[in-house]
Amino acid sequence: MKRVLIGTAWPYANNLLHVGHLAALLPGDVLARYSRMKGYETIMVSGSDMHGTPITERARKEGVSPASIAGRYHEEFVDNFKKLLFSFDLYTHTDTDFHKKEVQAFLRKINENGYLYETFEPQDYCETCGRFLSDREIEGKCPVCGKVTRGDQCEFCMASFDADKMTDKVCRTCKKPTATRVNKHLMFRLSAFQQKIEDFAAENGQHWRWNAVNETKKYLEQGLPDRAVTRDLDWGIEVPLPGYENKRVYVWFEAVLGYLTACKKVCEDHGRDFEAFMKADGDLAAYYVHGKDNIPFHTVIYPALQMAIDSAMQLPTHIISSEYVNMNDEKMSKSKGNLISVHELAEQYPADAVRFYTMLFNPERRDVNFSIAEMVQTYNKFLCGGFGNFVNRNLSFLVKKFGGVIPKGQVEPAVKAYVDGLYESLGAKIEGGELRDATETMVEVIQYANKYYDDAKPWVAAKEDAARFGDITATCLYLMANMANLFAPVIPVGTEVLRDMLRLPKAVWEPIAPPDGLVLTEAKILYTRIEESAS
């Protein structure tokens, strides 16, 4: 049987999620819901990225523990994803004992396989604070404009550089001049994978978004440098090798391995064999879903780590990397104050409204604009006025005039052929990661159904031609039953209400007809309009 792994990017737990995150991650849930309907063995995982210096710095400023900062945002993310109906098999975080233990095991494996080595390099050290300093923990004069700034990027001229290019360096915490000491680190031999990653990108690029192909090419052209696996920090995963007691595993290394540790956890909880699930045997489709700023981590660094762990493991097959979302035609940024948080959307709007709009205008090939007014209009137009109205016109007429009894009739062959064909065409788009196109097809289906109803005029046939009315009704109910299936990956709420009214079994990705002898008890409204002025 076909197996599907869907890994959506791990959000960093020191800030709220905004609509850009949502647009990048939601395609993963649409894929997962579709994949389960197809009967594929599906695992969808993600989690919060809890470690690293931005969290420790913020904790120091607020006088609380890093765990409390990260924990607070993790809980918030869990709540956001729940309200917007993300169907993760596991949404975890990187501070669990399971993740730590598994990352340590992977690190040992990579070491045994010969891809780690030690370096001894001079590094900035603060005698007062008694620790080594990372670039962002240092202040000094910018080598380009001469102003005093932080050690990784100049706040004034935006130049990026290494801290050793700066002069008059001081520790940012205590403002004392820095000293230099030799420091020991573990390095990952990423350079050893240059050719293998080039081959991998060449063989798999046809399933990647164009931005993934381009970004990966640029990254590979610069030549892959070895990367430090350890850093001087006390918040993070302990290094399971002697002599590294005061260091922790670097976030880039452990967070990206979260796909594997989370997948392993799901396998263990369900009595499945993790190695067998991840095996590259041609039956596993591995989708990685994220924003374009994350591309090299998923096309270069993560597959190199996978190869370093186990050469039999399936590498990413599909890279679903979104472009960016702008807010009301402006670049989204904290300083402009124009960020819309996922929290706000999840609290104030129906999940289907948020999901449908986010997918219909997904930044699949280019940056897109996001506006709440447009989201409300889209919802009112297509879900209330289109899909909901088609269902309600039919069902409330049957309930009012016929006591909910569905007359006998034949589904029109042309409509049946159109509907049945959608499972193939829409399914191919979803599996190919063209989820925006798939959502546009939903709009076409909604328009097709309403046009059929308007042209067929069942309210006239009901008076004049009972047989004709039976056929029109059978055709409309066939359309509806299959919309409940075909739309379920994007809008799970309304389709569930409809499925329940039509007494349909759980959603599957194949043509379905309402049960014989169906009697409707009521015509529930699928979607209630939102006042456009209220947005």
Ligand SMILES: [Zn+2]
């Ligand atoms: Zn500068």
Ligand SMILES: [Zn+2]
């Ligand atoms: Zn200091």
